[in-house]
Amino acid sequence: MTRGAAMDLQGILDTIFHEMQDRSDRGIVADYIPELAQVSPEHFAMSLCTADGQSFHVGAAEVPFSIQSISKVFTLALALGRLGDQLWTRVGREPSGLAFNSMVQLEHENGIPRNPFVNAGAIVVTDAILAGHAPREVLGEVLRFIRQAAGDDDIHINHRVAKSEQDTGHRNLALAHFMRAHGNLRNAPELSCGVYFHQCAIEMSTRQLAQAGRFLMGGDPAARLVSPARVRRINALMLTCGHYDGSGDFAYRVGLPGKSGVGGGILVIAPGRASIAVWSPGLDAQGNSRLGTLAVERLAQATQWSVFG
Amino acid sequence: MTRGAAMDLQGILDTIFHEMQDRSDRGIVADYIPELAQVSPEHFAMSLCTADGQSFHVGAAEVPFSIQSISKVFTLALALGRLGDQLWTRVGREPSGLAFNSMVQLEHENGIPRNPFVNAGAIVVTDAILAGHAPREVLGEVLRFIRQAAGDDDIHINHRVAKSEQDTGHRNLALAHFMRAHGNLRNAPELSCGVYFHQCAIEMSTRQLAQAGRFLMGGDPAARLVSPARVRRINALMLTCGHYDGSGDFAYRVGLPGKSGVGGGILVIAPGRASIAVWSPGLDAQGNSRLGTLAVERLAQATQWSVFG
Amino acid sequence: MTRGAAMDLQGILDTIFHEMQDRSDRGIVADYIPELAQVSPEHFAMSLCTADGQSFHVGAAEVPFSIQSISKVFTLALALGRLGDQLWTRVGREPSGLAFNSMVQLEHENGIPRNPFVNAGAIVVTDAILAGHAPREVLGEVLRFIRQAAGDDDIHINHRVAKSEQDTGHRNLALAHFMRAHGNLRNAPELSCGVYFHQCAIEMSTRQLAQAGRFLMGGDPAARLVSPARVRRINALMLTCGHYDGSGDFAYRVGLPGKSGVGGGILVIAPGRASIAVWSPGLDAQGNSRLGTLAVERLAQATQWSVFG
């Protein structure tokens, strides 16, 4: 199968970029904290790193944005590296069929979140990494992992964003206290949520994010921060759960594993082929980037990179 | 990438067969109707058709079993062929996070089932094909489609099973009446459920089922009953929703699109590579074949056919 | 305690009638069947039978209306008379906190309805009376019970209404099939629902309904169709469950046991004092008569008949 071999990837990105420039249906920028509300919906950027080491970019590919829930992919990789399959005693691997911050499922299932990408699940994952260590230390480790994956040390936490998340983070604190009541949180809710709010406040450009995602392409041994078997499993979780109650639709339209963030970014993996990052701040009703989703749908159509044949 | 090129697929199947023969944790055979309850849990069969036209079999690959919910894949393909994307106004594309026969989601979402593979969704799909035609006629069409896909005319409905389903099918009738109350069923509940009960009572061997699944491999133009774009989408739905509230786990462990039936069969697609059918009647807690799932997990490990890299 | 002794009850009813005549916020008439949709929202009637045998009326007190769910009180009394406390193995005694036709609770609690006044519970009660007898026979018994309670043989089923209920009753059939699937329905869903649809189609005037409710006042031995202990318990169920998810509000505002029907009628009991019937076809968001509720609230204020002091 030679598809992709001689593709003009830059040309494809350029075409997508021009289509996106012209669209007016850009969705709604997240406004629960001022730092996100101020971001212009006009931003658009897309970056792509291929398995054979090439890179392609369009738009504001050097502008850092808040990665938010995309950070959950990196903390999951860290937690699996440390705890292995033991992690699955504390969090499930099933799509929830509910919103990212729902408490209903937690109550029906005794404080065990459905998967590591809903908020409750990500807080458990962070709590598992925290494990009694100092929050500052653990945040340092998360940053080191991401910088190493990206091959770029210029990746930082936006502390103003972290502060705002903390000030408005009552729903996440509710999830954390609830899990603590069920014995599924080992650290004080304030500490686990504190680390969680800071990991969500990490800022990256699409260039950095596409680079950081290369370890999930499989293929290149040099990029292997985690084993091939684990890479496959993280990709499986991204495909089934990476877009909350919009995951099925993303799989249907795009056909690739992806993880979105409320800052408007999406990390998408074409296994064996490419790591892709897209950014457009306007969101759809499920909280996923509207143009970002459309852009990767176009990319998947043009490249035939769907995992589904 | 050469993986699969020179693989000894028959050897892999043989190894899996011998492991499965030795296992005692075979799950529980469905017992809600006598025809299923009488099936021996000792049965095991596996068949595999590759994209280049080869076939491999182990175990009771010629013994017909009740395909049950696997039939939903074929009726979905038929309905998409007839209605196209209009079908999605009546049924969603998201994993439900709930059991296959749950009413809770239906009530919260005004009678629109989450996806075509939960019972309610499959009844809507069948109702869409029925569309005022005579049930007998529509069943004939479903059978013709499957026989054509399998290249085998010796595929039939077990009418005793259909009768038993009908006698005990109150939960499905409840779903149908509920959707009718919401205007999402066009035919009388008894008619749509009648066709549905009969399609579930179709019997096939793993050899026939693996052959019938070839149209979902993509690749071979000769096998194309539906367009490549549609094939990808059906595969996406199988991966995210094909095993009910065990879909995430199947994606995590196997990494391939699949659809299970309560008769103990599973149809699994390795896009571009193979169509696989497995049968072992004992079920796990989610209603999916226990050894069948394990067998395809072993196959995916041995062949590296995961779609996730 | 002498309150009520020398009250001018006719004067109180007249005052209420005049206030209601002037109000324009009459709610929305039920429109799911044409026979109910055609009823004028301008109707208003109120009747009151005291423990010492007096009667008072205002408005259209001789006009028959569809009693709908008020019939559940009479079938409950009949079923308790026949099965005694055994009935409570099949239906609970708790407010549901949900709409009258919800399936969610049924699914979470294995087909056991929360109480005899939600639709599912009333269908179980009717199924318990049916018990293999001919539907026509059982309907005759229900009618005889109501006519005896009312001391009036001119009470009938409106067969056009019953037919319309049957044609549109898919949601109730869904509840019945669901309970049948859980083994909590002994007769065919069509039969139990058939009787249920007919009992709901009984027509009475407020005069007849107030008379029929006298057996729930307690006190007068002559009116005792059921024992005092059972009367107290039916009243308790009416107070906690008689207005679906508006029951708490009715208890708060009116302070008396009551049962509403979607035809706009309410039967209200002032234990030891009076049986009251009110009718105004316009409904509030919970499906209870808007002016009817207000009228009995006014009556409770004027008479100080609240059971709560």
Next chain:
Amino acid sequence: MTRGAAMDLQGILDTIFHEMQDRSDRGIVADYIPELAQVSPEHFAMSLCTADGQSFHVGAAEVPFSIQSISKVFTLALALGRLGDQLWTRVGREPSGLAFNSMVQLEHENGIPRNPFVNAGAIVVTDAILAGHAPREVLGEVLRFIRQAAGDDDIHINHRVAKSEQDTGHRNLALAHFMRAHGNLRNAPELSCGVYFHQCAIEMSTRQLAQAGRFLMGGDPAARLVSPARVRRINALMLTCGHYDGSGDFAYRVGLPGKSGVGGGILVIAPGRASIAVWSPGLDAQGNSRLGTLAVERLAQATQWSVFG
């Protein structure tokens, strides 16, 4: 109506006491904090204050116990006195049909608790009283209100219990954070929950509690801390919501408004007749005192004090 006039109430209490002494089905003592877990299940006490000023006691009527959720009645009376009907914009008046600490309803209804007696509702009520004041001050006011109602200044908070509640109160903090996220909590969750944990840790004997409940009997003007209309409404809420998802059963069996606490106490009101307190630490599955409920059921049978005739 003369029933009760010449009743031998002390004799009735004595008979109940002897029956309870002999019973071995005492339920399970709450064990989520050590201070409650250590209480002997053998305790039993019952006190009764009549509208004409008499008092009757059996058992350990002078032993203080943790009133827990019974405190919610007093804070509700205080909050209604201060905010009037405005309180109902922040909390409903309907039975929830769910456990006392459920989050499901809160999520479905935007952070508005169903009623003031589920935990979330009581936290909102306390938050409404707190209203920016110092927690210590507000607790002083709650204590003053209860002492005045009881005519007894020897009523105190057990600070060890309050401390333990706080240490294990993650589920209540989850509710509070969740409501804060929906804008339905005005003070910091820690502050509102802090006051709530302390009000639950108030200790009273049955003698003191029966005395403190007299203001809910209505009747005696001297005992009127709140208006007759408000008394009726608080009683209505106790009857429909006072025993969580066991409220319907309590109304059915006892027929009187009551509020239970996890310490094993119940405050019961016979409007116009008596205020009753009972204490037995063993609980049933819904978290209500098992023997306490049985004892008031016996009392209601013997006295015919049911509000339902």
